Amino acid sequence: MRQNPERRRALLNAAIDVLAEDGARGLTFRAVDARAGVPGGTASNYFANRSELLLQAGAHVHVRLAPTEEFMARFLDSVPSREQTRLGMRDLLRRVEADRNGYLALLELRLEANRHPGIREELTRTIRWTLEENVRRHLEGGFPGDRNTVVTLYLAMTGLLVEHLTLPDVLTDDDPESLVDRMVAVIVPEGRSAR
Amino acid sequence: MRQNPERRRALLNAAIDVLAEDGARGLTFRAVDARAGVPGGTASNYFANRSELLLQAGAHVHVRLAPTEEFMARFLDSVPSREQTRLGMRDLLRRVEADRNGYLALLELRLEANRHPGIREELTRTIRWTLEENVRRHLEGGFPGDRNTVVTLYLAMTGLLVEHLTLPDVLTDDDPESLVDRMVAVIVPEGRSAR
């Protein structure tokens, strides 16, 4: 088993792109080699088997999709309001559009989770933590709405991203940005926090 | 090319189950044969190639997931209210839980849509029509809320179903039914129609 961490990262990024572009069906060692631009057989030397590759790709996807520290700092410093929440959702949309493959790979991994308990645990833990962090920051920061508001927002945003990435022409009357705006307007109350 | 419609339907149902259980990676003619309990080579005789199989499975999934006529009639006869909307969402959840594989296959097909324009068109057309029908019925029926309400509800419900089917333990504090209830409470205004 080879150890070069830089190359390992490159292979994981390639695996994420392969997942997004060719689906779980296309995720083979050789396909990852090709996508990473390394000679055939390399991925074999870095991952014991397909499951191991999937698992590590699942962990790496969150690194790629995480918000920048800079944005988080700015968000936490702001005056809590519905408008700030709107900007937060817009930033999420922007990040996903900037790394379309990352989020598509996450969707592929969600479906793989039905078959691989290891991946299910990994994704559940990470996504659950992210959601709970969002709830905590929202409530402690004094943003308008309660837990249900945040959870509903999370679900609607998930639906929007799925729709936008897989069947963009279903919601073609609206560009996704204004769709986000109107979604926030429906879900988040206007005033300060309810509780 | 064989024509027996009963057998064709059985093969399509088997294809949907294979998609859900083994993913796009596992969808081969032989796997469909095995799942349908027919001798090997049968699916080859009913579908020209894999794309054709996917396309017809995509069309058939909507047949499996469609609400019963009986429910629709009862819904249309009811007095419009947030409570009725809640029951409608609960029924959707019930249907999806009753045909878990159908909805999972739909998610697999959504991801395949990124690669097959034919499937993308098929799914876009059907899902778009369904959404627009929901909007129309909601508004014409005098249910509370406007277009944004219905679209937001659709997106949140999509997110909820994705979450519930792929990573059920992310939202484990709440059983999905009460989650639906609270989601509707957040999104749909209490009173009669706003416009």
Next chain:
DNA sequence: CGAATACCACTACAAGTAAAGTACTACGAT
């Protein structure tokens, strides 16, 4: 009523494809 025909189920085969794993050589860094 019987025979012919058309369709289908099922078995079996043949060939092609691709994926995985590993052995081997060369190279570079320590």
Next chain:
DNA sequence: ATCGTAGTACTTTACTTGTAGTGGTATTCG
């Protein structure tokens, strides 16, 4: 000089597909 890695090449295995061929059944026509 040695250890770990890059890169190449080969072998083996497994899987998938497509189709030919056979036998059975239902339907239609004389």
